[in-house]
Amino acid sequence: MRRKTLVLLFALFTLLGYIPKGLAQSDHPTSSETIKNGKKIDAVFGFGMYAIIDEYVSQHKYSGPINTMILEWISTRDSINSEIGMEFQHSGSISNNSVEADVYNIRLHYNETYCVPTWHLLSDKDRCFLGPSMELMTHIRMQQVADRDFYSKFLSFFLLFSGGAVAEYMLPVGDSFRLTSGAFVEVISVGIRAVDLTTKSNSEQRDPIIKILTPLTNQNVRWVVGGEYDIGSGFTATGQYEFRLLRNTSWDRFVAAGDYLSIKVTYGW
Numbered sequence: 001m002r003r004k005t006l007v008l009l010f011a012l013f014t015l016l017g018y019i020p021k022g023l024a025q026s027d028h029p030t031s032s033e034t035i036k037n038g039k040k041i042d043a044v045f046g047f048g049m050y051a052i053i054d055e056y057v058s059q060h061k062y063s064g065p066i067n068t069m070i071l072e073w074i075s076t077r078d079s080i081n082s083e084i085g086m087e088f089q090h091s092g093s094i095s096n097n098s099v100e101a102d103v104y105n106i107r108l109h110y111n112e113t114y115c116v117p118t119w120h121l122l123s124d125k126d127r128c129f130l131g132p133s134m135e136l137m138t139h140i141r142m143q144q145v146a147d148r149d150f151y152s153k154f155l156s157f158f159l160l161f162s163g164g165a166v167a168e169y170m171l172p173v174g175d176s177f178r179l180t181s182g183a184f185v186e187v188i189s190v191g192i193r194a195v196d197l198t199t200k201s202n203s204e205q206r207d208p209i210i211k212i213l214t215p216l217t218n219q220n221v222r223w224v225v226g227g228e229y230d231i232g233s234g235f236t237a238t239g240q241y242e243f244r245l246l247r248n249t250s251w252d253r254f255v256a257a258g259d260y261l262s263i264k265v266t267y268g269w
Contacts, residue, residue, distance in 0.1 A: 037077050038268055042085070044070035046262025048242075050091060050103070055252040056156050056194055057143055062101055066091035068260060079115040081129060081168075094141075102142040109135035111166050122171055129168040133184055136161050137220075139246075139256070155194065158254060160213075162189035162220060176230040180238065186220035189213045193251045207251055217250040226264075238264040 051063040072085035089105035113131035139158040164186040171179040195207045226240025242260040 039076070040072075040074040040266050040268040042070065042072035042074065042264055042266050044068070044072075044262050044264040046242075046260050048258045048260030050089075050094060050256070050258040052094065052103070052141075052254075052256040054141060054156055054254050054256075056254070057101075057141065058096070060096045062094045062096045062099075064091055064094040066094070066103065066105075066258065068262065070262075070264075079117075081111070081113045081115075081131075083109075083111040083113070085109050099143075104138075104140040106138045106140075107135055108137075109133060113166060113168055126169065126171040129170075131166060133164050133166040134162070135164075157192075157194050158248070159192040160186075160189050160218075160220065161191075162186045164188075164220070170228075178228045179226075180228050180240070181225045182223070184220075184222045186218065187215070189218060189220070191218065191248065191250065193248075193254075195251060211250050213248070213250055217248065219245065219247045221245050228266075234268050236266045236268070238266065240264060 046068045048066055048068065049063065050066040051061055053059070053061050066089055068087065068089045070085060070087040072083055074081055074083045076082075085108070087105070087107040087109075089103070091103045092100070094101045094103050111131060111133045113129035116128045116130055137160045141156040143156070164184055166182065166184045168182040169180065173179060189212075190210065191213045192210050193207075195209050222242065222244045224240050224242040226238050228236055228238040230236050240262055242262065244256075244258050244260070246254070246256045248254040
């Protein structure tokens with residue numbers, strides 16, 4: 001079973017990488033002429049409302065404001081975007097009534113997207129990008145309740161090493177403004193989850209701490225839309241809205257969702 005899963009994972013990543021790359025390299029006059037080679041650095045600063053149900057800690061929903069910061073490095077060559085980034089989120093006021101929790105979300109990601117010149121949605125000038133994505137996400141929650149056992153209840157964590165697909169869309173509106181949108185959908189992942197380590201009877205089997213996850217038990221999606229404006233001297237500014245959902249039922253039910261508003265500043269050369 002494990003060998004079949006690994007073979008399926010390898011075939012899936014090969015397919016995700018080959019199909020859009022083959023389309024991007026097809027004989028079409030528009031892709032390489034309008035997409036310039038170069039490099040960019042993105043800095044994203046934002047805030048949002050975050051809600052979470054983590055049944056390892058409690059069956060109740062906790063919610064509150066959360067801050068986010070993202071740094072990304074992007075290289076474009078021959079209509080292929082290679083992107084590596086790091087994100088940090090923190091909130092010290094996720095609460096349910098008077099009970100609060102500290103939440104930390106850390107994410108590392110690598111995307112490789114290819115321009116698909118034959119795909120146009122609204123205009124001959126718009127551009128669609130498609131490709132594979134890999135990311136490592138860590139969620140840490142520290143419950144602020146003094147009488148809980150630290151190892152079994154006070155600290156909850158969830159780690160995901162994921163592979164999925166990412167799509168991006170850009171529509172020029174005038175010479176200096178563009179509408180942008182993007183989405184990520186997880187396809188398969190390996191998860192590590194905090195489990196109850198207290199002694200169980202012989203008839204009960206402890207949940208394994210590591211599992212291979214599929215979309216049947218783990219849904220991880222993101223969607224973002226915004227507007228990008230050229231400031232000048234290589235700088236652009238983007239205002240954007242993003243929705244995220246992470247839901248897992250392989251262990252104690254875990255659901256986290258958030259709405260975010262952010263500003264992205266980009267420098268390209």
